[in-house]
Amino acid sequence: MVKFKSVLACLVLLVTGSLARAELVVEVTQGVAEPSPVAVVPFNWSGTSALPEDVAKVVEQDLARSGFFSALPRESMLGFPSRQSDVYFRDWRVSGSDYLLIGRIEPLGEQRLEINFELYDVLKEQRLMGQRVESTPAQLRDAAHYIADRIFEELTGLKGAFSTRIVYVTADRRADNSNRYRLMLSDWDGARPRTILESSEPIMSPTWSGDGSKLAYVSFETGRPAIYVQYLSTGKRERIQSFKGLNGAPSWSPDGNQLALVLSKDGNPEIYVLDMRSRQLQRVTRHYGIDTEPTWAPDGQSLLFTSDRGGQPQIYRLNLSSRDLERLTWEGNYNARPRLTQDGRFLAMVHRPQGGDFTIAVQDLKSGRLDILTRAGLDESPSIAPNGSIIIYASQEQGKGVLAAVSLDGQVRFRMPSPGGDVREPAWSPFLQ
Amino acid sequence: MEIRSYLVPTALATLLHIIVLGGLLTHWIGDAEPERRTPRHIQARMIDLNALSQTPSSPESGAESETPPAPDPAPKPNETQQKQQEQQAQAEQKRREQQAEQARKAAEEKARQAKALAAKRAQEEAEKRKQAELAAQRKAQEEARRKAEQEAQRQAQAKREAQEKARRQAEAKAKAEAQRQEQARAEAQAKAKAEAARAAAEKRAQSVVGDMQSYIQTLVEQNWRIPRTARNGMEAVVAIRLLGNGEVDQATIVTSSGDAAFDRSAVQAVYRTERFERVAEVDPILFERRLRSIKVIFRPEGLRW
Numbered sequence A: 001m002v003k004f005k006s007v008l009a010c011l012v013l014l015v016t017g018s019l020a021r022a023e024l025v026v027e028v029t030q031g032v033a034e035p036s037p038v039a040v041v042p043f044n045w046s047g048t049s050a051l052p053e054d055v056a057k058v059v060e061q062d063l064a065r066s067g068f069f070s071a072l073p074r075e076s077m078l079g080f081p082s083r084q085s086d087v088y089f090r091d092w093r094v095s096g097s098d099y100l101l102i103g104r105i106e107p108l109g110e111q112r113l114e115i116n117f118e119l120y121d122v123l124k125e126q127r128l129m130g131q132r133v134e135s136t137p138a139q140l141r142d143a144a145h146y147i148a149d150r151i152f153e154e155l156t157g158l159k160g161a162f163s164t165r166i167v168y169v170t171a172d173r174r175a176d177n178s179n180r181y182r183l184m185l186s187d188w189d190g191a192r193p194r195t196i197l198e199s200s201e202p203i204m205s206p207t208w209s210g211d212g213s214k215l216a217y218v219s220f221e222t223g224r225p226a227i228y229v230q231y232l233s234t235g236k237r238e239r240i241q242s243f244k245g246l247n248g249a250p251s252w253s254p255d256g257n258q259l260a261l262v263l264s265k266d267g268n269p270e271i272y273v274l275d276m277r278s279r280q281l282q283r284v285t286r287h288y289g290i291d292t293e294p295t296w297a298p299d300g301q302s303l304l305f306t307s308d309r310g311g312q313p314q315i316y317r318l319n320l321s322s323r324d325l326e327r328l329t330w331e332g333n334y335n336a337r338p339r340l341t342q343d344g345r346f347l348a349m350v351h352r353p354q355g356g357d358f359t360i361a362v363q364d365l366k367s368g369r370l371d372i373l374t375r376a377g378l379d380e381s382p383s384i385a386p387n388g389s390i391i392i393y394a395s396q397e398q399g400k401g402v403l404a405a406v407s408l409d410g411q412v413r414f415r416m417p418s419p420g421g422d423v424r425e426p427a428w429s430p431f432l433q
Numbered sequence B: 001m002e003i004r005s006y007l008v009p010t011a012l013a014t015l016l017h018i019i020v021l022g023g024l025l026t027h028w029i030g031d032a033e034p035e036r037r038t039p040r041h042i043q044a045r046m047i048d049l050n051a052l053s054q055t056p057s058s059p060e061s062g063a064e065s066e067t068p069p070a071p072d073p074a075p076k077p078n079e080t081q082q083k084q085q086e087q088q089a090q091a092e093q094k095r096r097e098q099q100a101e102q103a104r105k106a107a108e109e110k111a112r113q114a115k116a117l118a119a120k121r122a123q124e125e126a127e128k129r130k131q132a133e134l135a136a137q138r139k140a141q142e143e144a145r146r147k148a149e150q151e152a153q154r155q156a157q158a159k160r161e162a163q164e165k166a167r168r169q170a171e172a173k174a175k176a177e178a179q180r181q182e183q184a185r186a187e188a189q190a191k192a193k194a195e196a197a198r199a200a201a202e203k204r205a206q207s208v209v210g211d212m213q214s215y216i217q218t219l220v221e222q223n224w225r226i227p228r229t230a231r232n233g234m235e236a237v238v239a240i241r242l243l244g245n246g247e248v249d250q251a252t253i254v255t256s257s258g259d260a261a262f263d264r265s266a267v268q269a270v271y272r273t274e275r276f277e278r279v280a281e282v283d284p285i286l287f288e289r290r291l292r293s294i295k296v297i298f299r300p301e302g303l304r305w
Helices: A002-022 A055-065 A089-094 A137-156 B002-030 B049-054 B057-066 B080-223 B260-273 B277-281 B284-291
Strands: A024-028 A036-040 A069-071 A099-107 A113-121 A126-135 A165-173 A179-187 A194-199 A203-208 A214-219 A226-231 A237-241 A247-252 A258-263 A270-275 A281-283 A291-296 A302-307 A314-319 A325-327 A334-340 A346-352 A359-364 A370-372 A380-384 A390-397 A400-407 A413-415 A422-428 B236-242 B248-255 B293-298
Touching: A024 B080, A036 A055, A055 A069, A055 A099, A055 A137, A099 A137, A113 A137, A126 A137, A137 B260, A165 A203, A165 A400, A179 A203, A194 A214, A203 A247, A203 A422, A214 A247, A226 A247, A237 A258, A258 A291, A270 A291, A270 A302, A291 A334, A302 A334, A314 A334, A334 A380, A346 A380, A359 A390, A390 A422, B080 B260, B080 B277, B080 B284, B080 B293, B236 B260, B248 B260, B260 B293, B284 B293
Parallel strands: A024 B293, A036 A069, A036 A099, A247 A291, A380 A422, A400 A422
Antiparallel strands: A099 A113, A113 A126, A165 A179, A165 A422, A179 A194, A203 A214, A214 A226, A226 A237, A247 A258, A258 A270, A270 A281, A291 A302, A302 A314, A314 A325, A334 A346, A346 A359, A359 A370, A380 A390, A390 A400, A400 A413, B236 B248, B236 B293
């Protein structure tokens, strides 16, 4: 019996071996640079009163704005299934969708809801995932972002950043001609904005700590610039630096133990690193040129900053242990406000080409290639989503600052809803717990 | 857990071995080699049957001849009588002596005759033996001659047969050789023909396969949506199984690019194509050989990054 089996195995090997040799191999090197079409069917709501959010719409927008997916318009849908038994893959295939998301929301007692969603691969006619999420009417938007995150991760392998937040500063002029500055916190897409600090003096350079629990920013509320730390859960604030002269551009180290900042207490603006536990200050740059806008590399080993030591603003990298300095940008006559993707490969910045306007550009540090992503003219303050897929930045529209976003490859651009006023300096949070 | 699960089978196997060994042992011991019995020898003595028949007769005749004749009773003596008696006695003596002489002579004669008879018999016997020997000799000679003749005949016959056989064999061999050569020639011709046909078919097949290769490539490229995460240098290999009508039966990643979105996009490109219609036009054998299962390598070129 064993012998027979081994003979059979040999035969099978021979046959498959000869087949494998004859197998045709096709090489594909070109494709279409299009996002994958997803059909997000409106979730079926079995309650009586209307829901405050259209969950499916939020999910659809999240996915579409990531640049990875395009949404099938609802009017093109041939049906609104909410259960697997109602799904006819042919219909969705005809409509050109690669993926299908269906869901249903059911009331679960007082102020509680249950959302069930299922994701399908239309082409393979296969259920990819499904999950049950509990929520409240007030938290429906959070639930929607959560669902979008789960789907994004399932389909791309990248962690979704739709549940993250952004902070930004708005400035508007009141009736009495005084200015009002506000530090705002909102969903990543600009929805649900809320004020976390209001002041009649300028607020600048908000930045997130690595764990997303607190912010650091510059406030002029005492009449001169000082660096504050504010805890998001309690609203508690702490002033940590206020030297004579410029105190600005704070940046948390990835481990949250250090804060890089710009001080001009010794003459001209230089980069310092402040140890948050010992409160000891260490100066890391020494140059008569202006050194500013420091940001940490994701590994915490080096700082990137803007300096005009070469005659015009360019971006440099300083290794903190060896103190080696390297100029990273060479194209254009203005490159400032560096931000790195979490993998450390892509550098987003404000870039002005020769004879051009200020744009947002991204440079591949591996190849040195620089790509301009925006064309607006006065774009500034880029900040990258923690999964590296989207860059948010401040732009100008009809003489007023607005928030906009662009995918890292420049394929998808969109404007964010603005609460009014002049919007500046957005900062994208890390992944939040 | 695993070791414990082997315990019972191992014990059973050992027990079985012991039982089998036991059976064999008893068999071996019971069948021990039987005592060798020496055969009873028969001691034979050569006996001459002629000698046996003669020996008892000779003592009989000897006894007859040796027995003396009974003497006559003597007369009673007196003077005359005595003289007479003396004369008589002398005569008697003389007579007795004569008789004795006669008897002796007769005995001698008889003995001589017997001896002569014996000699004659012995001579006859010898003659007879000699004759018998001669006859045997002749017979043996005759036999040997006959045998030699037969042997010679046999040998001659064998030789003839061998020659005949060799001749037949040689003929058969030659015939077989001729046949073989003929067959080889035919085979070579057929092979060359088949080879030519095969080469032509292979050439046609190659061109069909080449056609299919670029056809499949074009279709898949039209249907491949390169994901945002794709980078130059990434590579994924998808194995595709087709149905005879060109429909995609199955597509699976066999070599991953390491990027989930990239891998997914590659498989999706194949499923989105759904059907390679022109594959249905391909000869079924060629389809089985070259197109039933194919591999597609996704290796983007000219991406931004």
